[in-house]
Amino acid sequence: METASCPVACAVESLSHTRLEECYQCGKCTAGCPMAAHMDAPPTRLIRLLQLGETNRALRADSIWQCVSCQTCSTRCPQKVDCAAVMDALRQLSYEQGTASPAERRTVAFQKAFLDNIRRYGRLNEIPLIAVFKGQVFLRDRSLPFLVSDAGLGPQLQKRKKLHLVGEKVRDREVVARIFARATGSPASNGGAQ
Amino acid sequence: MNLAYYPGCALHGSSNDYDQSLRACLKALDVTLAELDDWICCGATSAHSLNHMLAIALPARNLALARRQGHSDVFAPCPMCSMQLLRAAQAMAADPALRAEMSSIVEAEVDGGARVANIIQVFEQIGLDRLKAAVKQPLKELKPACYYGCLLVRPPAVVEFDDAEQPRSMEAIAAAVGAKPVEWNYKTECCGAGMTMAATGTVLELSARILENAVAHGANCLVVACPMCHVNLDMKQEAIEEFAGRNFQLPVYYLSDVVGMALGLTAQELGTDRHFVVVEA
Numbered sequence: 001m002e003t004a005s006c007p008v009a010c011a012v013e014s015l016s017h018t019r020l021e022e023c024y025q026c027g028k029c030t031a032g033c034p035m036a037a038h039m040d041a042p043p044t045r046l047i048r049l050l051q052l053g054e055t056n057r058a059l060r061a062d063s064i065w066q067c068v069s070c071q072t073c074s075t076r077c078p079q080k081v082d083c084a085a086v087m088d089a090l091r092q093l094s095y096e097q098g099t100a101s102p103a104e105r106r107t108v109a110f111q112k113a114f115l116d117n118i119r120r121y122g123r124l125n126e127i128p129l130i131a132v133f134k135g136q137v138f139l140r141d142r143s144l145p146f147l148v149s150d151a152g153l154g155p156q157l158q159k160r161k162k163l164h165l166v167g168e169k170v171r172d173r174e175v176v177a178r179i180f181a182r183a184t185g186s187p188a189s190n191g192g193a194q
Numbered sequence: 195m196n197l198a199y200y201p202g203c204a205l206h207g208s209s210n211d212y213d214q215s216l217r218a219c220l221k222a223l224d225v226t227l228a229e230l231d232d233w234i235c236c237g238a239t240s241a242h243s244l245n246h247m248l249a250i251a252l253p254a255r256n257l258a259l260a261r262r263q264g265h266s267d268v269f270a271p272c273p274m275c276s277m278q279l280l281r282a283a284q285a286m287a288a289d290p291a292l293r294a295e296m297s298s299i300v301e302a303e304v305d306g307g308a309r310v311a312n313i314i315q316v317f318e319q320i321g322l323d324r325l326k327a328a329v330k331q332p333l334k335e336l337k338p339a340c341y342y343g344c345l346l347v348r349p350p351a352v353v354e355f356d357d358a359e360q361p362r363s364m365e366a367i368a369a370a371v372g373a374k375p376v377e378w379n380y381k382t383e384c385c386g387a388g389m390t391m392a393a394t395g396t397v398l399e400l401s402a403r404i405l406e407n408a409v410a411h412g413a414n415c416l417v418v419a420c421p422m423c424h425v426n427l428d429m430k431q432e433a434i435e436e437f438a439g440r441n442f443q444l445p446v447y448y449l450s451d452v453v454g455m456a457l458g459l460t461a462q463e464l465g466t467d468r469h470f471v472v473v474e475a
Contacts, residue, residue: 015246034383034384034400035396066393066396068344068384068386068387068388068389068396068400069239069242069243069344069387070344070348070384070387071344071345071348071349072344072348072382072384074348074349075348075349075350075358082349084349088242088243088246088249089246091243091244092243092244092245092246095243095244106392106393107389107392107393109392110240110391110392111239111240111243111244111392112240112244114238114239114240115237115240115241115244115245115248118203118234118235118237118240118252122234122235123203123206123233123234123235124203124204124207124235125207126207126208130391133391133392149394150391153429156429156470157208160211160468160469160470161210161468162207162208162209162210162211162468163208164206164207164208167207168206170232170233170234171232172232175255175300175301176234178301179248179251179252179255179299179300179301180248182251182298182299183245183247183248183251183299184245184247184248
């Protein structure tokens with residue numbers, strides 16, 4: 001696809017290593033997608049939107065955040081369109097451009113909190129992840145049921161010795177911060193996902 | 195056998211029962227695990243969703259550590275970690291410029307040649323005949339639905355393992371230790387993966403279908419090889435039961451639990467007493 005007339009579609013092709021024009025709309029991706037029944041724009045339609053230059057609709061779709069990255073679409077595509085990678089590319093672009101669907105902000109907040117967590121510790125620390133994620137969602141949604149929805153799990157996990165009050169940190173956290181800074185193109189001092 | 199071990203965050207976190215099970219089971223089979231020193235998170239779904247450079251760089255750092263610590267093969271029991279390591283290795287093998295860039299980003303020389311094995315491949319390396327010979331307690335009563343989920347077999351171009359639509363490798367191992375795996379339809383359907391916290395409804399809906407199909411085909415347990423699948427199907431099973439309006443009470447074992455039980459290891463040794471669904475034998 002031409003560069004000048006389709007900046008988003010070209011970025012999607014470059015990030016996903018896939019050629020969108022290869023898709024002939026057979027619908028096999030959507031037929032196998034476990035989330036398709038809930039999606040505003042299931043995989044086949046998302047690819048079509050990109051082919052037609054309707055990139056803003058693709059970037060704002062709920063479906064790109066409902067996708068569970070199961071890889072069924074890419075596995076079954078007869079044209080070798082890496083649809084799951086297209087989903088990743090759309091998520092990244094939509095996140096960077098701030099066009100992620102408000103209806104899916106919890107999922108976006110979770111992915112961001114996860115990356116911030118590993119940038120800080122090098123390994124996932126579950127308790128701070130949940131605290132930050134739930135806290136951020138609560139500040140925006142003011143939903144008390146969501147805030148406390150998993151509170152009962154704490155004691156259950158503790159009983160099974162699955163709760164780590166003090167999480168693990170890698171020794172060389174400086175290098176982790178520098179990797180994040182370089183990969184995300186942000187200054188090392190506050191290098192992060194965005 | 196000596197294996198470089200990349201446990202990943204889940205196995206050091208709330209899926210530490212999987213780590214315990216693997217260590218106990220593999221020790222009984224004379225496999226020693228050398229955990230990679232100072233390994234970092236692979237980035238999982240969050241990295242590949244938000245930043246594709248990070249999704250290569252984080253696994254690349256671990257591949258570089260493995261190389262620096264003298265390992266050409268890495269055992270990564272979490273399929274998410276395994277897939278991310280393989281994806282990064284392949285991307286770098288195909289693109290020398292990317293490999294050079296990554297070596298600079300992660301401050302260590304990365305080669306794209308590392309081999310990454312999942313738990314099924316480790317059991318296959320040990321050999322099904324050896325497993326069969328080591329059985330002390332044949333699992334005649336066990337009728338597992340072997341559940342592969344997504345990333346053990348998909349995408350096939352990356353993981354190059356078994357058949358993406360109709361895998362059989364886990365059944366072969368379960369059968370070798372005396373279990374009677376059932377035929378069923380949902381062995382490669384998604385459980386909802388990392389949506390446990392962010393979109394719980396998705397997990398309840400997808401995981402309910404898996405439990406329903408396993409039970410409908412006569413399974414008396416599920417066998418998994420993924421920490422995330424275990425969280426969704428075991429830890430969330432009570433919530434799934436409430437969602438589906440029926441009881442399952444279906445134990446969910448890791449593949450290493452099944453082999454370990456046949457080797458005569460106890461629930462305390464394997465950590466199956468720490469699962470959420472525990473059925474008295």
